[in-house]
Each structure stands twice: as C-alpha cells, then as structure tokens.
Amino acid sequence: MTLQAVATLSNRESLCIGEITAREAEMARVENPEFDGFGLYLVAVDNDAPSAPAKVLAKFSSEDAALTLAKFFRASGSLIAG
Numbered sequence: 001m002t003l004q005a006v007a008t009l010s011n012r013e014s015l016c017i018g019e020i021t022a023r024e025a026e027m028a029r030v031e032n033p034e035f036d037g038f039g040l041y042l043v044a045v046d047n048d049a050p051s052a053p054a055k056v057l058a059k060f061s062s063e064d065a066a067l068t069l070a071k072f073f074r075a076s077g078s079l080i081a082g
Contacts, residue, residue: 005070007078028056
C-alpha cells in the first residue's frame with residue numbers, strides 16, 4: 001500500500017508522509033546512512049518549490065507508525081484534503 005499524507009506546517013512549508021525519491025535519499029544519506037530510500041519518511045516540502053527535493057526529517061519504523069502520525073495530522077486539522 002502506498003501512503004501519502006500532507007499537512008500544512010506554515011505558509012512556506014508542508015510536512016509530507018510518503019516514499020522519497022532517489023535524489024532525496026542521496027541528499028539525506030549525507031547526514032544519516034539510515035535514510036536508504038526504502039520505506040516511509042517524514043519530509044519537509046517548500047511550498048514555493050513543491051517539485052524541488054524535499055528535506056528528509058525522519059524514517060518511519062513501520063507503516064503503522066506513519067499511519068499514527070497521519071491520524072494525528074487529521075485530528076489536528078492540518079491534513080490537506082487530496
């Protein structure tokens with residue numbers, strides 16, 4: 001199952017849960033080799049440049065962990081309807 005959730009963080013930035021691109025994985029591995037590009041991640045996206053590589057913030061330990069944060073986004077009212 002592919003999961004993607006987007007939540008507004010500010011006017012300039014959104015938080016996204018989902019898979020990352022090869023370029024995002026490459027950039028993130030500089031800081032943390034655990035960011036191998038497989039699995040689900042929490043990333044920050046620049047709202048002014050949404051197609052630019054996102055900044056990888058965290059890797060989820062499981063799909064259930066990602067779903068828990070997505071539920072929090074929904075409960076807090078910050079989830080963007082798609």
